[in-house]
Amino acid sequence: MGGKYAIMNTGSRMLFFLSWILLVLFSAGRVQGQEIQLTGSARSTVAVGETFTLTYTLNAQGAGFRGPNIQGFEVLSGPNTSTSSSIRSINGRTSMTITYTYTYLLQATREGSFDIPAASVSVDRKTFTSNTLNIKVVKNAGGSSGASGHGSGGTQGGRNAGESGAGSIGAGDVYVKAFASNANPLQGEGIVVTYKIFTKVPIAQINISKLSSFSGFWSQNLMKENDKLQQTTQVINGEQYVVADIRKIALFPLKSGRLVIDPLELECIAQVRKQTRTRTGDPFFDDFFNDSFFSSNIANVEKNLKSNPLVITVQPLPESGKPLDFSGAVGSFTFQSELDKTRLKSNEAVNLKCTITGQGNLQLIDKLGVTFPPDFETYDPKVTSDIKTTATGVSGTQTFEYLMIPRKPGQFTIKPINFTYFDIGKKRYVTISSPAYNLTVEKGTGDGTAMVTYSGSGKEDIQYIGSDIRHIKDKRFPLSVKGYRFFGSTAFWLLLAIPLLLFIVFLLLWRKLAARRSDAQLMKNLKATKIAKKRLAKADQYRKASDQEAFYVEISQALWGYLSDKFSIPVAELSIDSVQEALQKKDVKEAIIHQFIDTLNNTEFTRFAPGEKNVNMERIYNEALEIISKIERELK
Amino acid sequence: MKRLVLLIGIVFSAFGGYSAGEQELVVRGNKAYSAGAYTDAVNSYKKVIALGWESPELYYNLGNAFFKLNDLPNAVLWYERAKRLAPGNEDIDYNLKVANGKIADKIEPLPEMFYKRWYFSLVQLFSVDGWAWIGVIFFLLALCSAMVYFAARVLIFRKIGFWSSLATLALALFFFLFAWSGYRSIQSAREAIVFTPTITVKSSPDDKSTDLFVVHEGTKVRLLDNISGWYEIRIANGSVGWLPASSLEQI
Numbered sequence: 001m002g003g004k005y006a007i008m009n010t011g012s013r014m015l016f017f018l019s020w021i022l023l024v025l026f027s028a029g030r031v032q033g034q035e036i037q038l039t040g041s042a043r044s045t046v047a048v049g050e051t052f053t054l055t056y057t058l059n060a061q062g063a064g065f066r067g068p069n070i071q072g073f074e075v076l077s078g079p080n081t082s083t084s085s086s087i088r089s090i091n092g093r094t095s096m097t098i099t100y101t102y103t104y105l106l107q108a109t110r111e112g113s114f115d116i117p118a119a120s121v122s123v124d125r126k127t128f129t130s131n132t133l134n135i136k137v138v139k140n141a142g143g144s145s146g147a148s149g150h151g152s153g154g155t156q157g158g159r160n161a162g163e164s165g166a167g168s169i170g171a172g173d174v175y176v177k178a179f180a181s182n183a184n185p186l187q188g189e190g191i192v193v194t195y196k197i198f199t200k201v202p203i204a205q206i207n208i209s210k211l212s213s214f215s216g217f218w219s220q221n222l223m224k225e226n227d228k229l230q231q232t233t234q235v236i237n238g239e240q241y242v243v244a245d246i247r248k249i250a251l252f253p254l255k256s257g258r259l260v261i262d263p264l265e266l267e268c269i270a271q272v273r274k275q276t277r278t279r280t281g282d283p284f285f286d287d288f289f290n291d292s293f294f295s296s297n298i299a300n301v302e303k304n305l306k307s308n309p310l311v312i313t314v315q316p317l318p319e320s321g322k323p324l325d326f327s328g329a330v331g332s333f334t335f336q337s338e339l340d341k342t343r344l345k346s347n348e349a350v351n352l353k354c355t356i357t358g359q360g361n362l363q364l365i366d367k368l369g370v371t372f373p374p375d376f377e378t379y380d381p382k383v384t385s386d387i388k389t390t391a392t393g394v395s396g397t398q399t400f401e402y403l404m405i406p407r408k409p410g411q412f413t414i415k416p417i418n419f420t421y422f423d424i425g426k427k428r429y430v431t432i433s434s435p436a437y438n439l440t441v442e443k444g445t446g447d448g449t450a451m452v453t454y455s456g457s458g459k460e461d462i463q464y465i466g467s468d469i470r471h472i473k474d475k476r477f478p479l480s481v482k483g484y485r486f487f488g489s490t491a492f493w494l495l496l497a498i499p500l501l502l503f504i505v506f507l508l509l510w511r512k513l514a515a516r517r518s519d520a521q522l523m524k525n526l527k528a529t530k531i532a533k534k535r536l537a538k539a540d541q542y543r544k545a546s547d548q549e550a551f552y553v554e555i556s557q558a559l560w561g562y563l564s565d566k567f568s569i570p571v572a573e574l575s576i577d578s579v580q581e582a583l584q585k586k587d588v589k590e591a592i593i594h595q596f597i598d599t600l601n602n603t604e605f606t607r608f609a610p611g612e613k614n615v616n617m618e619r620i621y622n623e624a625l626e627i628i629s630k631i632e633r634e635l636k
Numbered sequence: 637m638k639r640l641v642l643l644i645g646i647v648f649s650a651f652g653g654y655s656a657g658e659q660e661l662v663v664r665g666n667k668a669y670s671a672g673a674y675t676d677a678v679n680s681y682k683k684v685i686a687l688g689w690e691s692p693e694l695y696y697n698l699g700n701a702f703f704k705l706n707d708l709p710n711a712v713l714w715y716e717r718a719k720r721l722a723p724g725n726e727d728i729d730y731n732l733k734v735a736n737g738k739i740a741d742k743i744e745p746l747p748e749m750f751y752k753r754w755y756f757s758l759v760q761l762f763s764v765d766g767w768a769w770i771g772v773i774f775f776l777l778a779l780c781s782a783m784v785y786f787a788a789r790v791l792i793f794r795k796i797g798f799w800s801s802l803a804t805l806a807l808a809l810f811f812f813l814f815a816w817s818g819y820r821s822i823q824s825a826r827e828a829i830v831f832t833p834t835i836t837v838k839s840s841p842d843d844k845s846t847d848l849f850v851v852h853e854g855t856k857v858r859l860l861d862n863i864s865g866w867y868e869i870r871i872a873n874g875s876v877g878w879l880p881a882s883s884l885e886q887i
Contacts, residue, residue: 469731471691472700474666479658482690487768487815495772503779510786 188330331360841866
């Protein structure tokens, strides 16, 4: 296959070779002197419907290419201009080669022999004309002639007559497509988006360069990253493709409306056979080596692919009959709850396990409205997901384990737990309720010690639940006559007046008593001299009668009694000291005091002293008389 | 001596002159209240009052019963009456606050001068009679001290007696002043509770006069003047107007 084509290629290559030799010969860095040629080439025989290339090659820098008037073929594209240049240096000589290539992509439409007239190009204002070509179009004989190996279509599009031997791949050879399982889901209803690669060429590697951003969705990948791609074959438009799912994602719309999933982009490396040509010109040989059996010359061609965007129209959930505690669960579920014990001791842990099983956006259910009794220590639930992903979506179980520790003994009730979801099948909201659980908490043995550890951090502000008036006064209280007021009442005034009156009475009595007492004193005071003198007179009589004993008694009594009466000193307190003190108080002269005390002493002394009794009595009597009169004078 | 016996008799009659019947009624009322039969409790307490007895506790209990019956104006009325007998009682103040919190009118009271407020709170520390009793006791102490002054012969006792009698006498006079000012504030401050659920305060004692503002049941008003079945009232924020006497119950 492709044999004739190869020959023509060889021809052009010969020319190149020639021109190259010329270049070397002239050895100037210039193209001058080189023979300028415009050569047209194409396969001489093609089948109806086959596409092929018509190439004009110019070995110089050309301008103003005027293509031939092509008749009998349909021009699919062209003329496409491409340039190649090479500079070589051999033994210090530099040579340059420039090649201009003008390419047409033609398709044979009907049988027959067609001439393609010459094309022309101007180089340095000279016009060069190409050769004419004759192409025979034959009936499509089912593959023996024409293209049989490399497939049809675009494979040939990129091929040119140049040196490049690598093949390329066409647009239809490999592509990626996105599919949605449901383009009109309800909000929260799961859909599955699958990205599939369709290929006709072997694929060595796939790298997803850009994932779709599923904005507005909660997504879950249904395929593991390193999963081996499951390949199937599929015939599309009569062509066999290898199909593989590269990504499969469960999506749960979080909002209603029109949501667009942007395309997925990936790089894939396709393996394409290198189209090396042998120069034998032998069709058989050529074919032999280009056979797939010998496809040791395989090129990896990198290609960027992009999937189609998807538009998902999300229907909102019905508002009618939407329960208040609905939190967005959509699907079909069952709900179960279990309390591991109903009798326990305080400070023991109890576990409430709630399980939601079913199909839908299970993992979006992040919590349940459990009302714990007050005074229970509770923790965030432990959430365990066991999610199975199937082709139709997500199913499995979501388990919530609530750990709680009652700190105080008593009877407690956990109110029924409600789980509300929207049933896709029934198209309505469904609420499943757990039973109410009654817990009996007994006083734990380790209460004391356990509480100690919590007492520090367990202090809380008092929580006010309600407010009410305080309770009535239930104890017996005194009643009083209505309107009665102690202040200003008779009792009040009497309570003030009577004590005041009593006080005044007391005061008067006290005064009177004191006055009377002071009167007696005064009398005694006044009489003191008189009594003293009476006693002295009596003593004088005893002296004359020489009654010594009676005389001294009378003198002593006169002196002491005078002091006692005069200075209000009780008889019991009479002594030399007290007398001295009393006299000093009255500002009596020290000499007189001394004399008085001397007289007192003399009286006692001479009473028992020997000697002239009458003389002594006479002297004592005079002394006593003198001192009393002296004190009288002094006190006045 | 005869006088003293008479005095003691009078003093005690102020406290304990009741017979067992009144106390029984009170107990019956308390039991009914505790059982939730508030109407029965109200009737029992009212009977005791009708027999001519009073006590802050009795009024307080009656206020509670009315409160439980959701009769706010009556509850406020009886709490206020209890408060007059026992100013500064914490329970009465608290329940009055709760009841006032439930009435419709929220009136921002006018601020008073700080010394007035202090003096008033000092006076409110005891009831009028409480101050009177304290005053009497201090007066007696003053007399005793004076007696010490007059009777004692030792100088230091006479000095102590003299100064303490002066001090206690001064205190007794202060306490009588407090009692008097508390008494006067009750006597002169004639207050009333609005009993009509909603009523418009008029600008003059006439139905056809201008509407000034609206008050609701349970609001306390001060009575300023009284003209042919109309009261001139002032509410706590200082607004003044006229209300028909039939809509008010005097505290």
